[in-house]
Amino acid sequence: MSIMHIDQIKAYLPQRYPFLMVDRVLEIEMGKRIKAYKNVTVNEEFFQGHFPHKPIMPGVMIIEALAQAAGVLGFKSQEKLPRDGYLYYFVGADGVRLKRPVVPGDQLMLEAELVVVKRGIYKFQCKASVDGELACEATILCAERKEGEGPKTITTEPFVTAL
Secondary structure: OOOEOHHHHHHHOOOOOOOOOOOEEEEEEOOOEEEEEEEOOOOOHHHHOOOOOOOOOOHHHHHHHHHHHHHHHHHHHHOOOHHHOEEEEEEEEEEEEEOOOOOOOOEEEEEEEEEEEEOOEEEEEEEEEEOOEEEEEEEEEEEEEEOOOOOOOOOOHHHHHHO
């Protein structure tokens, strides 16, 4: 288990402000699980339109934060970096359930557990919580690709039906 600060996280994720959704990694077990967080502030750009009178973090942004945490786990477990031409594409989410609103001032805890890897497709069981209360749960699929390699289209159909 180890802690990763923002500069280390940025080495493993290609996203940058305003789309970087992981502020710190608290725990990581290579090839197994990760626990990280995002500090949700009123300055997030999406709050300008969602909703100005009652800011609530969009569910798709919570899912994106979970996918990014899962991406850190995948990248770090394989010791592959975006600067070396590797990317993890978010290719699907199953069983998504949003349980409570996430608002400015919340610390969104992000947890992802690696379920299986098959032909470059990673399946993660994920959950996000605030103060120990479940905010979102989902099964997230990511595809690992290196620039210039692999098909132009990413398909998960054989993978999903095989599980």
